[in-house]
Each structure stands twice: as structure tokens, then as C-alpha cells.
Amino acid sequence: MNKNIILLKALLLSTSRMNTLKHCDDKKKRRKAVGAAIGTAFLYAFIMFYCIIMCIGYGHYGLIEQAPVMCALLISVLGFVFTIFKTNGYLFNFKEYDMLMSLPFKSSTVAACKFLYMYIKSLPWYLSISAAMLAGYGFYAHPSAAVYPIWIVLSFFLPLIPMLIASFLGFIIARISAGFRKTNIVQTVLTVIFVLACLSLRFVIEDIFTDNKVEQTLGSISSATGSAANYYLPVSWFSDSVTRLSATDMLFLIGVSVSLFAAVFLIVGKTYTKINSALKSHAASKKYRMDSQKTRSAVQTIAFKELKRMTGSTNYMVNVAMGELLAVIVGVLTLVLGLDKIISFILHGAPISADMLQPAIPFIVYFFIGMMASTACSPSLEGKNYWIIKSLPLEMKTVYQGKMLFNMYLTVPFMVIATLMMCISAKTPALDTALYLLLGITLCAFSTTRGCVCGIKHLKLEWENEIEVIKQSAAVTIYMLPNMFVTMALTVLVVFLGTKLDHKLISCAFIAVTGIWAFIDYKRAIKYGSEQDN
Amino acid sequence: MSNKAMLEIKHYSKSYSGSKKAADDVSLTVESGDIYGFIGHNGAGKSTTIRAVVGVLDFTEGEIFIDGHSVKNEPLECKRVTAYIPDNPDLYENLTGIQYLNFIADVFGISAAERDKSIKQYAAAFEITDALGDLISSYSHGMKQKVAIISALIHKPKLLVLDEPFVGLDPKASFTLKEIMRKMCAEGSAVFFSTHVLDVAEKLCNKIAIIKHGRIIASGSMEELTGGHSLEETFLEADYE
Numbered sequence A: 001m002n003k004n005i006i007l008l009k010a011l012l013l014s015t016s017r018m019n020t021l022k023h024c025d026d027k028k029k030r031r032k033a034v035g036a037a038i039g040t041a042f043l044y045a046f047i048m049f050y051c052i053i054m055c056i057g058y059g060h061y062g063l064i065e066q067a068p069v070m071c072a073l074l075i076s077v078l079g080f081v082f083t084i085f086k087t088n089g090y091l092f093n094f095k096e097y098d099m100l101m102s103l104p105f106k107s108s109t110v111a112a113c114k115f116l117y118m119y120i121k122s123l124p125w126y127l128s129i130s131a132a133m134l135a136g137y138g139f140y141a142h143p144s145a146a147v148y149p150i151w152i153v154l155s156f157f158l159p160l161i162p163m164l165i166a167s168f169l170g171f172i173i174a175r176i177s178a179g180f181r182k183t184n185i186v187q188t189v190l191t192v193i194f195v196l197a198c199l200s201l202r203f204v205i206e207d208i209f210t211d212n213k214v215e216q217t218l219g220s221i222s223s224a225t226g227s228a229a230n231y232y233l234p235v236s237w238f239s240d241s242v243t244r245l246s247a248t249d250m251l252f253l254i255g256v257s258v259s260l261f262a263a264v265f266l267i268v269g270k271t272y273t274k275i276n277s278a279l280k281s282h283a284a285s286k287k288y289r290m291d292s293q294k295t296r297s298a299v300q301t302i303a304f305k306e307l308k309r310m311t312g313s314t315n316y317m318v319n320v321a322m323g324e325l326l327a328v329i330v331g332v333l334t335l336v337l338g339l340d341k342i343i344s345f346i347l348h349g350a351p352i353s354a355d356m357l358q359p360a361i362p363f364i365v366y367f368f369i370g371m372m373a374s375t376a377c378s379p380s381l382e383g384k385n386y387w388i389i390k391s392l393p394l395e396m397k398t399v400y401q402g403k404m405l406f407n408m409y410l411t412v413p414f415m416v417i418a419t420l421m422m423c424i425s426a427k428t429p430a431l432d433t434a435l436y437l438l439l440g441i442t443l444c445a446f447s448t449t450r451g452c453v454c455g456i457k458h459l460k461l462e463w464e465n466e467i468e469v470i471k472q473s474a475a476v477t478i479y480m481l482p483n484m485f486v487t488m489a490l491t492v493l494v495v496f497l498g499t500k501l502d503h504k505l506i507s508c509a510f511i512a513v514t515g516i517w518a519f520i521d522y523k524r525a526i527k528y529g530s531e532q533d534n
Numbered sequence B: 001m002s003n004k005a006m007l008e009i010k011h012y013s014k015s016y017s018g019s020k021k022a023a024d025d026v027s028l029t030v031e032s033g034d035i036y037g038f039i040g041h042n043g044a045g046k047s048t049t050i051r052a053v054v055g056v057l058d059f060t061e062g063e064i065f066i067d068g069h070s071v072k073n074e075p076l077e078c079k080r081v082t083a084y085i086p087d088n089p090d091l092y093e094n095l096t097g098i099q100y101l102n103f104i105a106d107v108f109g110i111s112a113a114e115r116d117k118s119i120k121q122y123a124a125a126f127e128i129t130d131a132l133g134d135l136i137s138s139y140s141h142g143m144k145q146k147v148a149i150i151s152a153l154i155h156k157p158k159l160l161v162l163d164e165p166f167v168g169l170d171p172k173a174s175f176t177l178k179e180i181m182r183k184m185c186a187e188g189s190a191v192f193f194s195t196h197v198l199d200v201a202e203k204l205c206n207k208i209a210i211i212k213h214g215r216i217i218a219s220g221s222m223e224e225l226t227g228g229h230s231l232e233e234t235f236l237e238a239d240y241e
Helices: A003-014 A017-023 A028-058 A064-091 A097-101 A107-141 A147-159 A160-180 A183-211 A218-231 A233-243 A246-279 A298-311 A314-337 A339-347 A353-367 A374-381 A383-392 A396-425 A429-458 A466-470 A474-498 A503-531 B046-053 B073-080 B099-108 B112-125 B141-153 B171-186 B198-204 B221-224 B231-240
Strands: B005-015 B021-031 B035-040 B062-064 B082-085 B159-163 B190-194 B207-212 B213-220
Touching: A003 A107, A003 B099, A003 B190, A017 A028, A028 A064, A028 A107, A028 A474, A064 A097, A064 A233, A064 A314, A064 B198, A097 A246, A107 A147, A107 A160, A107 A246, A107 A353, A107 B046, A147 A183, A147 A233, A147 A246, A160 A183, A160 A246, A183 A314, A218 A383, A218 B213, A233 A246, A246 B035, A246 B198, A246 B221, A298 A314, A298 A339, A314 A339, A314 A353, A314 A374, A314 A396, A314 A466, A339 B198, A353 A429, A353 A474, A353 A503, A353 B112, A374 A396, A374 A429, A374 A466, A374 A474, A383 B221, A396 A503, A429 A503, A466 A474, A466 B171, A474 A503, B005 B046, B005 B159, B005 B190, B021 B035, B021 B062, B021 B190, B021 B213, B021 B231, B035 B046, B035 B198, B035 B231, B046 B062, B046 B159, B046 B190, B082 B198, B099 B141, B112 B171, B141 B159, B141 B171, B171 B190, B207 B221, B207 B231, B213 B221, B221 B231
Parallel strands: B035 B190, B035 B207, B082 B159, B159 B190
Antiparallel strands: B005 B021, B005 B062, B207 B213
């Protein structure tokens, strides 16, 4: 058997739920695997439903020809975003590096198989989008029979180019970081800069479309996606392949994907060992001199340990601290440009003023800060180190109190700074500002305790790669998705209520509700934590 | 007549950006039939050297040859004849023991009959046959170590490189491993391993190198090195100097 296939097969088998179900007698583990499979099936169903609804919208307004463009764009964006966060951890700096590299595999084979593993694992998500949109397109556009197989075949190639671009950027970041002593810090800073640059690019592109006087209608979205296809050629190759049955475009999409794959891994393979050696090595200065040591309480020391755990991992830091950074950036932008300008820029002239938006300030800041709570993943991140805290003369509730304290240390200062900046920009009265700050802090407490409940309830200590815990775990998904959607809904609700009721009253009501909920979740976290003592 | 050099390390140095050299001008030769012990304090540079030998760690200074092939320029040829057992084997936790062994056997292109024979033989020797159908995640450290050892042996390597191989092994498994090492060397292979257990090194090795602060401070045959003293005394004396 080809060595690439042998390695790929082992990589897939090593994270396969089916394999766990087949060979594991532990009923709890089996139940968890089944539960995770059901949860994933729900998410697939949700995504497909969303895509079908989108097609119905297109079909209803006679814009169904835009469906292939939207499908390609959606898959490309998701492929790019998901890959950039996974590159460090999957492609570089992975746990079983020593074992794999000591086997007779070429460096480029290991790198390429790791990439293909990422591709195959995420393929069902892209195919579910594609299948749903193909169904919608088929229903409204009545295309020829040839479109169906072409669409399906090309769907396998669509995510390749964005994933390869993201991997190559991850490679450049890793390559640069490898030249520094503090590889971890440099890698984190470069990744954050890169993600922020991508976000800005999105607004620059939107601005281009806005300058073209595109109207805020579904039609404008289709024009926008059409314009995007002109900027990102694989989208138009896909679209032309299925709408005009253009063989040239088909060959372009397949040819460029395959050639890019070969080129990327030829380049990556050349310095793969060097980069991984640097990323997996930890420089030792051996200059430490014994000095008087500081003492901390047990809770404080757990919080400090969490800080060191976070700063020691690029994946952890980028995912947990990105929201905080974005909140401050939004705060600074509002302060510099003015809240009104930001509102009109984001909402494209929708009839919402800074005054109307005031009561939603804490929720807007919380949208970024509460996006991810360190408490949702930190219990599982203990992984093989779980024995350390379990063997200490500490109650588990103290451990979780320490973890929650760390999340409060991480979120509250950013919440206060961002809220203050937005309030100053919106010229919010002092009392309202104080209430917004209090609401913001209460929201941080809620995020902390909610995350902790999810983290303990869906504890997963056995993992191959920390990305599995930080980005893909049940705990993080169950915390993040409802939290994000509810925050968006609450922002709209608060703006609406603000037009009818006094802002202070609204804030007080939300402080009370959030505070009670945070308290209940805190009690639950402590209860679930204490159950681990037995 | 001198034996064939299975491993030649020539003036190998490794430093991490901005820090002291982890390995500094290391040179040694392991010939076929040798059981070569590599001893030194924690952080002396043993693992850094071993990881470079097996092609896991890159290096810019010096050269390393395995069976005449350069680790830098012909890594695949080197890896085909080498087996490496790290001190803390990170195996695929969600594979069963037998799935993992089959994966390694597939990589080395071992025939079904041959792998059946080897796996049966070594699994029985390490008393792990019953557990081979279980997920590796359910194994103890020692059991993982045993699977890593079996995976290293099934392709009959010419050079076996081990980093602290006896840590976590039960007494019987340690004995079995020592017997296997002796047998391999009697058949013309070579073993290069690091250890802190000086008694084991003294009884098992015919050659020793002592590394301190990344530099080889003493090396040679056991007799030359110890001159009738115990290895422990020799090590402490060399270390003191």
C-alpha cells in the first residue's frame, strides 16, 4: 500500500469515533461518542437547513443563478478560516511528531498527509453545504442532468485552494517564528495580526461594494458575491463550470488545486523538520538565580497556572484572547472615529443612532469578550496533567474557582476599558456608564460560570491535539454557539426596549437577571466540580 | 577485524536560538554488535543527540551517518534501518495496540506472515497479547512502552536507538528487553541507548560515552573507561573533573 495512504489511514483511524465505539468497553465513553455523533448530526442538519433557506430566498427573488457563487464563496471562506486556526497544532507542532518523523516518511509526505487529514475531516461540512445548495439550485433552476455530477465532483476541490492558502500562511508564520527564541509568543502575535488583517480586508471589500452604490437588498448581496467571484477566481471557475458547463473552468479549478497542493508541500517539506524542531524546542538560558519566592492562595495559584498555560500555547491564546483584543480595537475605533460613524459604516445607513444603541453597549462588548470563555476548555486542557490537580490536597471546587478567577482577570479589564471607551464616545451620562460597567462585569461573570459548567459537564481529558479541545470540543461548541446567538438577539432586543423604556431601568433589569443566572451557574459549577472529588 | 560502523556522529553540535549549546562537538561511533550506553545528567544533551540521530531534530553543525548514509542528506535510507523508542512514547491513543503495530508494519512493508510471527513472538515475550485489542488510551505507561518496543522490533532494525528504555517497564519486561538487545547485537545489529541506571549500563553495554553540558567528556569500551572501577565511580569522577 502507498505510504501516504497508510499514514492517512492511521491518522483518520486514530480520531475516529467508530474506532472508539468498536474497541471501547467503557459505557460512559461510548455514550459520549454517540452523544457527540448526534450533536454533530444536528449541526449538519442546521447548516443544510440554513443553506436551503438561502436558496429559497434566491429562488423567490429570481436570483437562483447566484447560488453556485454563494456556495463556492461560503465553502472557500469557511475552509480558509477553519484552516488558519488549525495549522499550528495539526500541520506543525503536533504531539506525535517524534514518532512520525522517526519513521521512513519524507517530511513532505508527513506534512501533506497532515493537510489531507484536515481536509478529509472538514470535508463533510463543506459537502453538506454544497449538497443543500445543489438541492435548492436544482429545485429552482432546473439545470441539465450533467450539472449534478459536475457540482458534486467540483465540491471536493472547492475547499482545497483556500485551505492550501491558509496552510501556507500558517507555514510562513511558523517559519518566521522558528527564527526567534520565544517562538510561541512570536507565533501568537503574527497569527493575531494576520487574523485582524483578514477582518479589516473584509471591511475594505465591503467598502468597495458600498462605493459602487450597491443597495442593501438581497440583490445587493448577489452583486456583492458576484464581485467577490471576480476577485477570487476559483469561485467563478466553479460557477461557470456548473452554470455554463465550461470544461475550461472545470479544468482550471481541478488543475490549480492539484498544482497548488504539490507546490505548497514541495516548499513546506523542505524546511518542515527545521520549523518543527524550533517550535518543539524550548530555549533554556540556565541563568536562574534563587531568590525569595512569592506566596499565593490556592485559588490565586490555580489562576496563575491558567495564565501560564494560556501564554504557553499559541492555539489557546489566539482563541481565548482574540475576543478581548477585538473588543478593545472596537472601543478605540469608536473613540477615534465616533460611534455614529461606526454605526453607519457597519449598518450601511440603517436608521439607528448612537443614542438608541447606548443601552446595547455592554452586549456589543460582550459579543466579543464572551465569544470564548477560558473556563469552557481549561478543564479538558488539563489532559494528561489532570493527575497533578487530582493528587493535590485541594477540593476540585477550589480548582474550578481558580479557573473561573482567571477568566474574570482576563475578561473584566478588557470589558471595562472597551465599555468606557464606547460610553465616552457615545457621551453616555455618568450613572448610565456606571450601570453599563456593572452589567458588563456581570456578563463576564455569567460567561465565566457558564463556560465552567460546560467545561466540567463535557470534560474530555483524552485528546491527541489541543485543537480538539480548544476549537472542536462539545464543551466549547455548547458554550459558544448559543451564547453568540443569544447575545445578538439581546442586542437587538435591548435597542428595541431602549426606544420604549428608560435605559437605566433596562440595565438594572439585565444586571439582576444576568447576576442571578451567573450565581446559579456558579453553584452548578461548584456542584459538578465537587462531584469529581469522589 | 573491525566491525562495520552502524552509527557515526561526527562533530555534531546543536544550539537553540539565543541559548547555550545543547550539544557541543559530539563525536562517537557505534559499530555493529555494540551495545552503546549514553550516560549523563538530566539536561546534559542525551535526548538532543538521540533526536538528531533519528532525524527528528534538525542540526547545522557536524554530520551523522547511519549504516553509511547521511542523516541530513539521505534521511529515508537511515530511517529504514533504524528504530527509535522515545522516553515517553506518544502513540495514537485511539488506535488499538494491534492497529498501531499494523500501521508500523505497513510503513515498513512487512509481509503478513512475517508480522504475524514477530507480533506474536514479542507480544508474548512482553505479556501484552491480551491487551492488543484494546485502545492505547486505556494502557498504562509501561504497556505503551511495550507497544512502542514491539513496533520498533518488528522490522528488524540494524540500529536500535532508545531513550531511557527501562523507565516504566516491569522487571520481567526489562529483563526481556535486555535479552532482546543482546540477541540483536549478537546477530550483527547495534544498540545505542541513554540511561540513568548505571548498574544496567555496566552489565549490558560494551561501550559507554559520558556527556556533560553537551560535550562528550569520556568515551570508549567499558574496560578502557572504568579501568577496573565501577561505572558509578568512573561517572562521578569524570563528572567531578
